[in-house]
Amino acid sequence: MAKRDYYDILGLDRTCDEGEIKKAYRKMAMQFHPDRNPGDSEAEARFKEAAEAYEVLRDTQKRRLYDQYGHEGLSSSGFHGFSDVSDIFSSFGDLFEDFFGFGGRGRSSTRSRRGADLRQTLTIDFTEAAFGTSKDLEVERSEPCETCSGSGAKPGTSAARCTHCGGTGQLRHAQGFFTIATVCAYCRGTGKVIEQACKTCRGQGVVQKRKRLSVKVPRGVDSGLRLRLPGEGDPSSGGGPPGDLYIDIEVQPHELFERQGEDLVLRLPISFVQAALGAEVEIPTLEQPTMLTIPRGTQSGEVVRVPGQGFYGLRGNSRGELLVQLLVKTPTRLTKRQEELLVEFAQEGGENPDKKKSLLDKTLDFFEKSIH
Ligand SMILES: [Zn+2]
Ligand SMILES: [Zn+2]
CATH class of the missing domain: 2.60.260.20 (Urease metallochaperone UreE, N-terminal domain)
Structure with a gap:
């Protein structure tokens, strides 16, 4: 589907100012908010579309790029909208609080970052692709460190509350109508500062481990297809949801x-x-x-x-x-007898294999015969 014009999406004209953009987005977000339209994928699509338009138009630099070069200009600058609704809430979570008087989705996890997505290639044979299969896969991903139970602090010690953000992991700045929250750089959003690091995980709270997973591959898959296993990616360091695991299918030729x-x-x-x-x-x-x-x-x-x-x-x-x-x-490779039979076969059909005809004559004969 072709991307719609950002101004059209928000019902604005190209000369609109910042205030009008906010107002228009607020209206759209209220109307298509997933909590108000549960299970309505059309509303969700409109909600995402509006968020993307707002993300671009509120940003002077992005807006200028878009005005000059359209969608292409933005994508070549590395901009790509929102992959899902939770992305929107983590970007505009506080804005929703202002809009609705409640949190983005009424949950605090929108504050914490998702774990990283992982990717892996799975090679299957042709028949497995045709009929579907179940495959065991080894995935290397981070798991909470057992020595420190994921805290990152040396056993017997504990992490101190980050004094910069008061343990929330977020720094908030009032900016007129909005409150902008950014991840606290001192504790990297965890809200905690480790004074004595756990030796097993060097204070990371996670270690790399191999995990076996069983993957169901549906029938009919082809090379280049990507399966998504929600929640099988890396865990989040800040208590947010884990990332997803993407599996790239590669089908061997038959x-x-x-x-x-x-x-x-x-x-x-x-x-x-x-x-x-x-x-x-x-x-x-x-x-x-x-x-x-x-x-x-x-x-x-x-x-x-x-x-x-x-x-x-x-x-x-x-x-x-x-x-x-x-x-x-x-x-x-013909036996003497086979050769004789073929010569006989040719003579029976009125063809004389001994006669040295030019290739052109033979070609003409062939067409003559095919016509009659
Ligand atoms: Zn540890
Ligand atoms: Zn902090």
């Missing part, structure tokens, strides 16, 4: 089949006798081998379709076809 969307292509060599006379042959599929009828008079390259034997789609129950491309092989 030695026989090639995937084309939901269809499978199988290239099947056949003899020219099978091509001429027709035949029943056994062919492999992703499941059980099945019989395929080669029609009489098949030309090399022709495709026979086998419905219902393709690849599964990622959604729903649709399944593509197996496209069997028949490739006629010309024999290269």
Whole structure:
């Protein structure tokens, strides 16, 4: 979907001032707030859209970039809206307090940072991609340190309250209509200062550990697809929600089949006798081998379709076809007898293989014969 114009989203004209932007955003945020529209994805989309527009237009530099170069100018400067609603609350949490008289979402966790997202690649084979699979995965991620129970302080000592932020982890600045909160730089948002660090985790409160996870891979996946495991990323250092784990799927190619969307292509060599006379042959599929009828008079390259034997789609129950491309092989080693038979075969068809005809004559003959 094409991105809408930020001024249109907030119903403003391009000459609007800061006050008008705030007012317009406030109105939109009130109307589409997720707490007022539970389960309404349309409202959520409008809410996100409005937040993004506000984020850009309230910032003089971003607004100037947008005015001059549009969405492209912003994205090439590294700006990318909000990935989800909780992002909006962590950016504008205090603004919502001002707007609604209650917290962003009535929870204090909007104050603490989410843990980091993790990424990992998972390689599966072709058949697993077709039918779905369950895979065990080892993920290296931070876990709370057992020695200090995650406090980061040497056992027997405890962390002191940060005097700069009074233990809240946030510094607040009044700025006219708004209260802006920033993460306290002294305690990095934890609200605590460690005087004697735990030796196991060097005061970090977390250690790197490998964890085994079982991942369900749905059928129909393809290379480049990314699965998201919510909450399986790094834990948050400030008591916020953990990050997510993203799994990049890589599907290994099959030695026989090639995937084309939901269809499978199988290239099947056949003899020219099978091509001429027709035949029943056994062919492999992703499941059980099945019989395929080669029609009489098949030309090399022709495709026979086998419905219902393709690849599964990622959604729903649709399944593509197996496209069997028949490739006629010309024999290269002939016995004396076979050669005689072929010469006889040619003479029977009015062709004289001994006569040295030019290639052009033969080509013309071929077209002559195909027409009649
Ligand atoms: Zn520790
Ligand atoms: Zn602090």
